[in-house]
Amino acid sequence: MSSNIKYNEEELVMLIKARNTAAFSYLYDNYAGALNGVIANLVSDQILAEDILQESFLKIWNNFEQYNPAKGRLFTWMLNLTRNLTIDTLRSKGYKKQQKISADENSVSMYADGSYGKASFDALGVKNYLGNLKQDQRVVLELAYFNGFTQEEIADTLGIPLGTVKTRVRTALLELRKILQDK
Amino acid sequence: MEKNEIISSGLLELYVAGLTTTEETRQVQDWAALYPEVATELAAIETAVEAQAMANALAPAAQVKDRIMAALATDKQAVTKETLPLPPIMSVVRPTSHPIWKWMAAASVALLLVGAYMAYGMYNKNKQYETQLAQSQQRLDSSLANSKLQQEQFLTGHHHMEAVMAGDIAAVALHKTDKAPDDCAAKVFWNKKTGEVFIDPCQMIAAPSGKTYQLWAIVNGKPVDAGLVKTGSVQDKFSIQKMKEFKEAQAFAITLEKEGGSAIPTLEQTYVVGEV
Numbered sequence: 001m002s003s004n005i006k007y008n009e010e011e012l013v014m015l016i017k018a019r020n021t022a023a024f025s026y027l028y029d030n031y032a033g034a035l036n037g038v039i040a041n042l043v044s045d046q047i048l049a050e051d052i053l054q055e056s057f058l059k060i061w062n063n064f065e066q067y068n069p070a071k072g073r074l075f076t077w078m079l080n081l082t083r084n085l086t087i088d089t090l091r092s093k094g095y096k097k098q099q100k101i102s103a104d105e106n107s108v109s110m111y112a113d114g115s116y117g118k119a120s121f122d123a124l125g126v127k128n129y130l131g132n133l134k135q136d137q138r139v140v141l142e143l144a145y146f147n148g149f150t151q152e153e154i155a156d157t158l159g160i161p162l163g164t165v166k167t168r169v170r171t172a173l174l175e176l177r178k179i180l181q182d183k
Numbered sequence: 184m185e186k187n188e189i190i191s192s193g194l195l196e197l198y199v200a201g202l203t204t205t206e207e208t209r210q211v212q213d214w215a216a217l218y219p220e221v222a223t224e225l226a227a228i229e230t231a232v233e234a235q236a237m238a239n240a241l242a243p244a245a246q247v248k249d250r251i252m253a254a255l256a257t258d259k260q261a262v263t264k265e266t267l268p269l270p271p272i273m274s275v276v277r278p279t280s281h282p283i284w285k286w287m288a289a290a291s292v293a294l295l296l297v298g299a300y301m302a303y304g305m306y307n308k309n310k311q312y313e314t315q316l317a318q319s320q321q322r323l324d325s326s327l328a329n330s331k332l333q334q335e336q337f338l339t340g341h342h343h344m345e346a347v348m349a350g351d352i353a354a355v356a357l358h359k360t361d362k363a364p365d366d367c368a369a370k371v372f373w374n375k376k377t378g379e380v381f382i383d384p385c386q387m388i389a390a391p392s393g394k395t396y397q398l399w400a401i402v403n404g405k406p407v408d409a410g411l412v413k414t415g416s417v418q419d420k421f422s423i424q425k426m427k428e429f430k431e432a433q434a435f436a437i438t439l440e441k442e443g444g445s446a447i448p449t450l451e452q453t454y455v456v457g458e459v
Contacts, residue, residue: 017354018370018383019260021252028248033240034233040241050247057251061258065354071212072199073229079236080201144200145232146239151202166193173196177231 009074016064024061031075032057035082038146042086052089056082079145087148132179137172144169186218195221199228260356260368287330294323355435357455369412369455371398371426371435378428380435382412387454389414390439396454397444398426401434406448412437434458 015023036053043049060078067077133141136158143149143157154169155162189195197203198211215222255261301312301319355371368386373379382398390396396412410426438445439452 018385019258021255021261024255025248025252028251032243032248034236036243037239037241038236041239046244050244053243054247054250054254058254061251061255070216073226073233075233075236076199076229079232084201141232141235144197144202146236148201151197166197169196169200170191170193173228173231176235177227180231180234 010069013067013069013074016061027060028057031078034075035078038079038083039086041142041146042083042090048089048093052082052086055089056085059085083146083148133172133176137175140168140172141176184214186214186220189214189218189221190224195225196228199225199232283333287334291327291330294326298323353459355457355459357435357437357457359455360453362451363454367454369437371457372423373429373432373435373459375430378430380409380426380429381423382426382437383423384412384414384437387412387414387437393442394439395442395444396437397440397448399436399438399448400427400429400432401436402429402432404433406436407432408444408446409435411444432459 012023012027016027032053035056036049039049039052039056043052056078059081063081067074071077140154140158143154149157151162151165154165158168160168184192194203194207194211198208203211211221211225215225298316298319302316353373353375355373357369357371359367365388366386367388370383370385372381372383380398380400384396387396396414398409398412399406400409401407407429408427409429410424412426413424434457436448436456437454438448438450439454440449
């Protein structure tokens with residue numbers, strides 16, 4: 001199965017490189033929710049979040065030639081592009097990086113504004129399993145992958161030495177992988 | 184560093200997050216190319232991050248997609264569903280195993296059933312119907328032969344696509360010239376390392392009978408034959424074709440030539456051209 005999924009990603013990349021809009025529409029349907037979740041974590045203004053999502057996908061389309069499968073999966077590239085665009089947009093509007101930790105144990109997403117789109121969907125059915133991840137591990141993953149914090153900022157936020165950021169991220173990811181595997 | 188040290192260093196996790204320095208990034212990419220274990224580890228990290236992002240997904244407002252697709256429609260290079268329907272998309276949309284074959288198998292079975300039903304009816308009726316049976320079976324045969332042909336073409340296309348995806352590929356867009364009678368375009372995928380050249384002629388109109396398209400590589404100002412480009416039936420339109428290999432080229436062009444191709448391009452029949 002996994003080889004099939006990979007093959008399909010290659011095919012998708014191939015078709016989008018050939019400027020196929022139907023393939024791009026498929027890409028949007030599959031990944032817009034995940035990228036929108038990343039944006040919503042950082043932006044509580046819904047109109048602004050929508051604009052950023054739109055900009056992100058147009059950037060993905062316009063810069064698709066730059067995506068190199070040898071350097072990583074398509075989603076990673078889209079994730080980093082979207083996250084960086086979100087941070088740049090916020091910075092240009094004078095926002096500072098913020099991190100609000102919700103006390104809600106079941107909330108994987110810790111920054112979402114309560115008023116905004118609670119109708120999240122769980123494409124891989126892993127949301128409940130992620131609840132098993134320890135709070136501090138969830139936080140470190142969110143900071144590194146979804147909030148675009150630098151190593152220094154992560155160290156500051158968590159109050160840990162810079163040198164241990166790497167190990168913290170790795171430990172949290174190993175735990176996440178274990179949870180994903182067990183399900 | 185030993186590969187186990189690399190894997191447990193935590194650097195790969197930072198690489199996926201985009202938190203490595205330029206030097207570290209290059210190093211991780213070198214390691215991934217060198218050690219399959221490192222590449223596998225990277226893929227596992229990426230998959231886990233992707234799963235977490237999926238679990239955090241929030242359905243976006245419907246109008247966002249409408250706005251994006253409307254913006255794409257103004258992109259001149261965009262290929263819309265109408266001009267490129269296609270086998271490949273079907274398998275993208277349904278990620279289970281080879282749905283095209285399943286579809287073809289189902290179609291074949293359905294055709295067989297229709298054929299059998301008709302045969303039964305005709306057996307009990309008259310000779311007039313027997314001719315129809317013959318015709319229907321002929322159609323069935325040619326449809327089965329067609330299915331087989333499509334299957335083969337799909338496999339070849341897939342093989343070429345893998346080759347195209349395999350390395351550092353430069354995509355060269357060939358644009359219509361004033362001499363082309365209709366709207367057309369093509370894309371060349373060129374692996375500068377291996378010299379492999381592939382052509383995707385999906386937006387070329389079928390060559391008129393007795394004529395053929397020929398690809399030329401412009402090497403130091405001189406056109407060099409790169410092989411004949413097949414176009415024609417619907418399924419041919421989508422197949423990416425392997426052409427002659429070039430280590431060096433500054434541009435690619437397609438001309439319309441007599442069947443079998445020419446040694447020297449007919450420049451006044453240059454349809455599309457693109458610089459590398």
